[in-house]
Amino acid sequence: MPDWVYAVILGVIEGLTEFIPVSSTGMMLLAKHGMGLTDPFWNTFAVMIQLGAILAVVVLYFRKLWRAVITLPSDPASRRFALSVIVAFIPSIVLGLLLHDFIKGVLFDSPVVQCVSLIIGGVVLLLIDRKAPAPIHSEPDQLPLKTAFVIGLFQVLAMIPGVSRSGSTIVGGMLNRVEKRAAAEFTFFLAIPTMLGAFVLDAIESRDQLLAGDNLGLLAIGFVTAFLVAVVVIKLMLAIVTRRGFAPFGWLRIVIGVGGLIALRLA
Incomplete structure (x- = not known):
């Protein structure tokens, strides 16, 4: 297949999985493994098209985000919202910079780690969906700073590919008595600085690779595809979360993880 087809396929996978708790990184690695995409460019591609999915959050929540920005100097609630996202982002800044090379060089290239993480994460989602304490926080932009920081610590778990950034932060939120939908929406907001930071870091490290051949064109295809699907x-x-909770995503993770292990065993 031509490279642009791979770019579309990976863009669809990114848009489908970035915000549901099934691990976009894990799905990307398994898809690349299945399609035989061994060129290091595709690892960079997988990280950088996440910005397309993040743009979907900005577009869908533009009114709320823009209001928070323009009222930041005068509205304490807006400052609290911004500070909660910053506080939640701090753990990822620190550990992301310290462990970046290890994650990309070791964990990122292990399909078995991805599959096992998918299964474990699926079981955790099923348990949390049933056993989480009763929520007391129902608004994603009004979380206490302590709660936001704890959610940020849970996000660090997603540095193990297959764990799922959205899944880990949602679990962290629900364990800290954040209502399911609010936990999901705060995850969306936290994704903006997190994925933007990952994008900038990879763009700087891989700038020569990105300018080679048709790579920028492939990135544009993946970016637009991820954005449209993510919306x-x-x-x-x-x-789904409002009506049925996170159990469907838990079962989905388990099915994909078990199927991946079987496929790897038979390969």
């Missing part, structure tokens, strides 16, 4: 998925995810 639909975010709305769909919130509808």
